[in-house]
Amino acid sequence: MTDFLQLIPSAEGAPALLIGGEAVPATEYEDVTDPATGAVVAAQPLAGNAEVDRAVRAAGAAATTWAGLPGRRRGAVLLRWAQLLRENSEALARLATAEMGKPLGESRGEVERAASEIEYAAGEAARMTGQTIPGDLPEALVVTERIPLGIIAAITPWNFPIVSPVRKIAPALAAGDTVVVKPAEEAPFSALAVVGLLEEAGCIPGAVNVVCGAGPMVGAALVEHPGVDGISFTGSTSVGRRIAETAARRLAPVQLELGGKNAAYVHSAVDLGRVADEIVAAAMQCTGQRCTAISRVVVENDLADELVAALAARVDALTVGPGTDPGTNVGPLVSMRQQHTVVDHVQRGLAGGAIRASAERPVPPDGPYVAPVVLDHVTPDMAVATEEIFGPVLSVLRVEGLDEAIAVVNGTEYGLAASVFSTDMDVALRFMRGVGSGMVHVNHGTASEPHVPFGGVAGSGMGAFSIGDTAKEFFTRLRVGYLRAPAPA
Ligand code: ADP
Numbered sequence: 001m002t003d004f005l006q007l008i009p010s011a012e013g014a015p016a017l018l019i020g021g022e023a024v025p026a027t028e029y030e031d032v033t034d035p036a037t038g039a040v041v042a043a044q045p046l047a048g049n050a051e052v053d054r055a056v057r058a059a060g061a062a063a064t065t066w067a068g069l070p071g072r073r074r075g076a077v078l079l080r081w082a083q084l085l086r087e088n089s090e091a092l093a094r095l096a097t098a099e100m101g102k103p104l105g106e107s108r109g110e111v112e113r114a115a116s117e118i119e120y121a122a123g124e125a126a127r128m129t130g131q132t133i134p135g136d137l138p139e140a141l142v143v144t145e146r147i148p149l150g151i152i153a154a155i156t157p158w159n160f161p162i163v164s165p166v167r168k169i170a171p172a173l174a175a176g177d178t179v180v181v182k183p184a185e186e187a188p189f190s191a192l193a194v195v196g197l198l199e200e201a202g203c204i205p206g207a208v209n210v211v212c213g214a215g216p217m218v219g220a221a222l223v224e225h226p227g228v229d230g231i232s233f234t235g236s237t238s239v240g241r242r243i244a245e246t247a248a249r250r251l252a253p254v255q256l257e258l259g260g261k262n263a264a265y266v267h268s269a270v271d272l273g274r275v276a277d278e279i280v281a282a283a284m285q286c287t288g289q290r291c292t293a294i295s296r297v298v299v300e301n302d303l304a305d306e307l308v309a310a311l312a313a314r315v316d317a318l319t320v321g322p323g324t325d326p327g328t329n330v331g332p333l334v335s336m337r338q339q340h341t342v343v344d345h346v347q348r349g350l351a352g353g354a355i356r357a358s359a360e361r362p363v364p365p366d367g368p369y370v371a372p373v374v375l376d377h378v379t380p381d382m383a384v385a386t387e388e389i390f391g392p393v394l395s396v397l398r399v400e401g402l403d404e405a406i407a408v409v410n411g412t413e414y415g416l417a418a419s420v421f422s423t424d425m426d427v428a429l430r431f432m433r434g435v436g437s438g439m440v441h442v443n444h445g446t447a448s449e450p451h452v453p454f455g456g457v458a459g460s461g462m463g464a465f466s467i468g469d470t471a472k473e474f475f476t477r478l479r480v481g482y483l484r485a486p487a488p489a
Pocket of ligand 1: 155156157158182183184185213214215216217218219220223234235236237239240242243
C-alpha cells in the first residue's frame with residue numbers, strides 16, 4: 001500500500017463512507033483510476049439512498065451540539081484541522097495527483113491554500129456578528145443575529161479535490177452548520193481524507209459526513225432530501241441550474257460556483273513578455289481545468305503579433321507529462337472523455353478559420369494528454385470563443401479599442417473572472433466597470449486569494465460569494481430581535 005492511501009478512511013479492508021463519525025462500508029464499489037497511468041488508485045465506496053438519508057440524519061443529530069459550541073471553540077477545531085492538513089501535506093498532495101492528475105507541485109500548493117482558507121474561516125467563527133439598529137419604540141433595542149443555516153449539502157468537482165470540499169466545510173463549521181459532502185466521482189478520496197482528519201482535530205462525530213457516488217443519483221438524492229437546509233455546489237452551469245430549480249421548490253438557499261470563459265484584455269504594456277507570463281500561468285495551471293482559467297486573450301490589433309509569438313513560445317516550452325514527474329508543467333486531463341472534448345474543440349476552431357500559433361508536438365501516448373494550444377485569429381462567433389473548454393487552450397481574439405474589447409469579453413453566457421493589462425489606469429477602471437464578471441484583475445492573471453470573496457455572476461454563479469467575509473451570508477441566516485424592558489408596574 002502506498003503511503004497516501006492510508007489517509008483514506010477504511011472499513012472491512014476497503015475505503016469507506018464517513019457517516020456519523022464512523023467509517024461505513026458500502027455495498028457497491030467502483031474503481032477510481034489515475035489519469036496519468038490508468039492504474040487503479042482504490043475502489044470508491046458508493047452510497048445509495050439509504051446512506052444519503054443516514055448521512056443527513058447524522059448531520060441533523062450533530063447540529064445542536066455543534067451550533068451550541070462557542071464560536072471560538074469551533075474556530076480552535078478549524079485551526080487544528082489546518083495544522084493537520086499541513087502535517088499531512090505530502091500524502092494529501094500525492095493522493096490528489098493520483099486521482100485527478102495535476103502536477104504534484106500544484107497539489108502541494110492546493111493543500112497550503114486549503115489550510116489558509118480554513119485558518120481564515122477559523123477566525124470568522126468568532127465574528128458571526130449582527131447589528132444594532134435604532135428602533136422606534138422608546139428605550140428599546142433592535143438587534144440582528146447570525147444563526148446557523150442548518151444542514152448543508154456540499155457538492156464538489158474533481159479539479160480542486162482538496163480545496164473545493166474545504167471551501168464549503170470550513171465556513172459551514174465556522175457558522176455552526178453541519179455538513180454532508182458529495183465529492184466528485186472522478187476524485188472522491190481527497191475529500192474522504194481531509195474529512196477523516198477532522199475528528200483528530202476535535203470535531204464532533206457527524207458534524208461532517210461524506211457520501212460518494214454518481215452525481216445524478218447520490219448528488220441528486222442529497223439535493224432533494226427535505227432535511228437539507230442549503231446547498232453549496234461547485235461544478236458545471238447545467239447541473240447548477242438543475243440544482244437551483246430543485247432547491248427553489250422547497251425554498252432552500254443555494255450557493256453556486258459554476259463555469260467560466262475568462263478573458264484577458266491586453267490593451268498596453270511596458271513589457272509584453274511579462275504579460276504573456278501571467279496569461280500562460282493563469283491559462284495552463286491544472287491543465288486549463290480551473291473555472292477561473294484564462295481561456296480567451298482579447299488583444300489590441302497593434303500588439304497582437306508580438307503577444308501571440310510570446311504566448312506561443314511560452315506554451316511550447318511547457319513540459320507535458322505525469323503529475324508525479326518533477327519536470328512536468330502540464331499534467332494529463334482528468335479523463336479520455338475530457339481529452340476528446342478538448343481535441344474536438346480545437347479541431348472545430350481550426351476548421352472555422354482559427355490558426356494554430358503553438359507547435360503541434362507529441363505527448364505521452366498512454367493517457368489523456370494534450371499539448372497546450374494557442375489559437376490565433378479566433379472570432380467571437382466561434383465555439384472556442386464562447387464555450388467553456390476546460391483544457392489547455394487559449395483563444396486569441398483581435399480587437400480595436402476598449403469598447404470592442406468589452407463587447408467581446410461580455411459575449412458569453414459566463415461572468416466569472418477577467419483580467420486587463422494596461423498602463424492606463426483609466427482604461428483599466430473602465431474595463432473593470434464595463435465587464436460582467438464577478439472578479440476583475442488589473443495587470444495580473446486570474447488568481448484569487450484565500451481571504452477574498454470569490455464568485456461569479458450570470459452563468460457563472462448564484463448566491464453569496466464564497467471565501468472571505470461574504471461566505472457567512474450563505475452559511476447563516478438572520479434573526480431579528482426587538483428587545484424592550486418590561487413596562488414598569
Ligand atoms: P464537471 O463537469 O466539472 O464534472 P458536474 O457539474 O458534472 O461538473 O459535477 C460537479 C459535481 O456535481 C460532482 O460531484 C457531480 O457528481 C455532481 N453532480 C452531477 N450531476 C448532478 C445532479 N444532477 N445533481 C446533483 N449533483 C450532481
